[in-house]
Amino acid sequence: MRKATGWVLRLPVTMTLAALLVACAIVAGPLTGPSSVLRVWAGTGLVSVAHGPNPLSPITSSLFTDGLTELLGALIATFVVIGGAERLMGRWRTLLAWLLTAVIGGAAGMTLQATGVISAQLWSHDAAAAIVLDPFTPIAGAAMAASAFANRLWRRRIRVIGFAGLLLFVLYSGTSADLYRLLAAVAGLLLGLLLAPRARVALRWERSSHHEARTLLASLLILGAVAPLIAVVSHVAFGPVHSLWLVGATGAGSPDDVCGVFATDDCIRALASIRLDGPGPIITSVAPLLLLALCAFGLLRGRRIAAWLAIAVNVLLAYLSAFYDGILPWAPDRSQLLSPDGVGDQVIPLTLSVLLPLALAVLIGINLAHFSVRPSTQTLRRFVATVIVAFVGTSTMNLIAGSVTRNEFEPPATLLNLLLDLPERYFPVGYLDDRLIEFAPVGDTAAAVYFWTGAVFWMIVVAASAAVVVSAAGRHLATDLGRVRTLLRQNGEGSLSHMATWQGNTYWFSPDGAVAVAYRVVSGVAVTMTGPIGPRRLQDDAIRGFTRFCDENGWIPVFYGVVEDQSAAFERAGWQVSVVGDDTVLDPASFALTGKKWQDIRSSINRAAKLGIEASWTTWEALSIAARTQIEVISEEWVAGRNLPEMGFTLGGIDELQDPDVRLMLAIDRNGRIEAVTSWLPTYREGAIIGWTLDFMRRRPDSMNGVVEFLIAATMRHAKDRELEFVSLSTAPLARIGAGSGSPEDSDRTAQVLEYVGRKLESLYGFRSLLAFKIKFQPALRPVLLAVQDASVLPAVGIALVRAYLPSMTVAQVLSLMRTLIRPVGEAPRTAPVTAPVRVISPDSSATGAHPVGSDSAVAVEAPAHHGAPTS
Incomplete structure (x- = not known):
């Protein structure tokens, strides 16, 4: 009560x-x-x-x-x-x-x-x-x-x-x-x-x-698929877009009841309504809608093939409306129409019936960059071959069986009649609402040919589409992903290795399957997420094998995110290796919040305790729908405040949180309100987790200062209790400790180019501010490397990396980025330089070709210009 x-x-x-x-x-x-x-x-x-x-x-x-x-x-x-x-x-x-x-x-x-x-x-x-x-x-x-x-x-x-x-x-x-x-x-x-x-x-x-873009586009597509059924299911037919009613209402009664000696208008309409007889025409009409619903599911999962299928179906629907309701009524010979009076008062419905699916197709087309998961070449070829065989097979069967049973049609059908009528066997019958029927089947065999040609074709297309859309970009890539996960559990290389499992990657395997390479092709450059995944002793052969594979396909191979221990293999293969970032690594065993250097972190923990904010270690699957929605809201608030779109490649988003191997550390207040969220990627050795790597990091704009520091400290305690080897705060893309300081490594051409791009993008994304935030935790710095065969490919590599991180950039955003990049080199940064003592682990320059980063020293970094933790 x-x-x-x-x-x-x-x-x-x-x-x-x-x-x-x-x-x-x-x-x-x-x-x-x-x-x-x-x-x-x-x-x-x-x-x-x-x-x-x-x-x-x-x-x-x-x-x-x-x-x-x-x-x-x-x-x-x-x-x-x-x-x-x-x-x-x-x-x-x-x-x-x-x-x-x-x-x-x-x-x-x-x-x-x-x-x-x-x-x-x-x-x-x-x-x-x-x-x-x-x-x-x-x-x-x-x-x-x-x-x-x-x-x-x-x-x-x-x-x-x-x-x-x-x-x-x-x-x-x-x-x-x-x-x-x-x-x-x-x-x-x-x-x-x-x-x-x-x-x-x-x-x-x-x-x-x-x-969110995928969610909205999928919602629009599913609405577009369901809407034509509204008039059919509800038996309401007042909507102006009548030409998209996929099951029309042409009939004026049974032909036997209204057709006498003379062909009256009612008789002609009743004969035309034969097209609606039986389940075959209904399947032909509904199947495109089922395909659109399937594509909506694929859009939610980021499937590029689902986007192209949705575009194709909507373009087909727009064409059918334009042809049957727009072009035919104005054709010189309109004797094939039930109502040959032109478009007349149907201009508005006709325009809408064409523009609606066409607009949806264009909208999906201009947002293709949001759908990064592509099917393998083998899967795509199999799908296209299945559709072609289905069309050729059903068409051939229609013509052969129709010719054999031509006397079972009234009037008897000729081969030319069957050929001219063939395209309409594949179209939803609602578009044929005003078309006179050329011949009507009166025998069982003729009826099967007439009514089931399109139905069989569409059922095969829907089944083939489901095979390529529902699975993880096709069965072939789903199997590859499982093999990569198995290799990672045994031979995880570095803190960033789990990124190899992310959507958008394709996989190359050595002939014996013992080594894998996760890569994506961007602007003709095959950019890897990490180094080779597999036993160290087999990586030399894997590098050579992947290089030959890229050469055969006309791609430039680039290994991005290579760990220091793998650099010797690239040196032996004659590759040029450069330091492009610093992985910030913490040791849980020695973690202790004592001393002046940890004052800010202790303050964040004490502030959280006073406000009743607690840390929760969980997974996406374990969260309630309300909690997931809160995380989505926090993420969207952050994305909306950026000058450029959400980044990808080595920076995860909401989709990456849903991996069952990923863990979340949430800051939750007394009322169940999520204040901040961090996600942690696992690194394995021989099947056991040895460390966690920070990926997703978001906070509410009005949350307490230091809430992300509080979550990182809570994760460190969690890792210490479980005796893990490390906790990595990951790297800040295109930002390095000591970059631009004139140190020897900055003479490397690759490092110069990437450091310059990162410095110019600082005002847009705050890479260096993010790195300065991570330095507060006194991490050890482990270099992250990039390996190329030849320095002459650096311009192509730079473009590929920018497009990999920003796949959905519009023309206006590209111009904005260009204006940023062409600012004078000596322009004052927006953030003030500070120094922070850090421990640096240097690479072996003799083995890698990469120059030492330095030793224990004070290194100049840029501090955030705002309060609270930056987000990655």
Whole structure:
């Protein structure tokens, strides 16, 4: 009882609206809905207003439901959506949004419908004759108003997915309620911008991470796949985009009933409706939608093949709409059409039916960089071959069987007739709604040929697509990944080795499978994530084998992220090795927060204890949906504040957190609010974990200062308790201790180029600030190396590395980057230099060709220009 009272007190508007819905349902009849008299008075719409003027009809229509199912749905939406809006906006703003959007949505909708009726637009005629009872109209409006008060992640999701869903319902279902909801949502968006304290921020479109971009595109694609079924399943056919109804309604009865001696219009339409007979045409019509739904799953997983399949299907749908509803009606010979009267009043539906799938295809196309997981060449060839064989096989069978059974068609089919009719056997039947039928099957064999040619083809395509999309970029690459994980558990090389398992990598194996190389091809350069993975004694042969493999494919091989112990193998192979970064490594056994140098870390731990913040060591799988959402929100807030898109390659994101081998260390306050998150990658030796490497590092903008330091200290204690060999804070890309100081290693050309790029990108990403943050923990520095065969390839290598780290850069962002890179070399940095004592482990210059970094000394680094920990 006390808990229920608390709900009412905390969410009075939500509870009041829910109570009104239940009360009105009881009065009107919860199972059958309102009577006809009450429906006319309480409902809204052109007919209701004309017969029973009720000035409050937009509001009263939002309190009545049309049966028990709608009542339950409305109650759930009220508790979830209105309850969420009330938490974000407060009670009075929520009530205002509910009332105003109900009125504006209904009034604007009736005005638009009246305009459509007057202008003789067919799509508005039937819908305008309905009496609307719809509690979801003000719910949609309140949701959009509340989006102005939400965080970046949910603000974007609510608006993109919400408006896309509402718009598609209008276009495919097209009832008055659908129209009123969309207009109420528009009104709610404008109202939210007026009510929000920072309207400019609430209106601004901000950059999203790779994970979020994939989520939004997949959501749009699944909405586009489901929407055409709305009109079919709900038996509602008012939407203006009629040409995308994949199962049409051409028929005018059975041919046996309406066809006599003369071919009347009803007879002709009834003959055309034969196309809809049986499950074959339904499969042919629905299969493209199933393929789009499958592609949506692939987009969520970052599959490039899923993006291309989605583009192809949407382009096909746009073409079919343009050809059958646009070109054919205007063709000189329109004798093949049931209604040869031109496009006429169907201009708007035709335009929408073409532009909608085309726009979605273009949107996916310009975001291809977010989908980095490519199938192997073998898998791709197998898929293409399967599709080609399926098409050739079904086409050949159609022509041969059709010719053999030509007398089972009425009129008898010739080979030329079958050939001309063949393409339409593969198209969804809704696009053939206005096409006359050339010949109709009257025998069982002819019917099987006629109805199942397209169905068999599409079933094979869907199955083949599932094989290449659902698996980890194809079965072949999934198997390779498993082999790489096995090698890493036995022969993990360095703290960065687990990055070899990340999405976007392809794998090369030595002939005996004992050594692997994880790489990705960028601009013709095969860039590896680490050195060879496998026994040290076999790595010389692996380097030579991978080099020959790249030469055969016309790629430039580059080993990036090589550890110091592997450098001798590259020296023996004649490669040039350069230090490109410093891995910051801590020793858990000697970890102790004593002395003046650790004062900042101790302060962070004490501050966390006072605020009730605790560290939690967990995995992504073990987190609740609410906790995962909080981490996504934190990540999106960080990405939106960058000058360039989220980086990739050796910097993980949300997707990399989902690896079951990765561990998370979370900072959680007393109320369950996640303040910061770090992720840790494992390093194995002979199947046992010997260390953890910091990867993902995010914090809330308003979290306590030092919260990330607190998490790192907690991880060190965890590693010390388990007697691990090391904890690595990883490297800061393109940033090094001592770079630019004139030390001998800076005479190396490779180091000079990469150090210059890193220094120029400092103002955009803060690599050096990140490195300065890590130096606070007094780490040992272990050089991270880059190996190339020839210094002449450095320009190509530099471009490939930038594109690997920033795969989704737009043209405008490339120009911004170029302006940054061409600033004068002597330009003053934005951050102030400080010194920090560090311990440096030097490479063996005689064995690697890399010059010593130095010994125990004070090294100049750049301190963060802001409070709190930088994020990687």
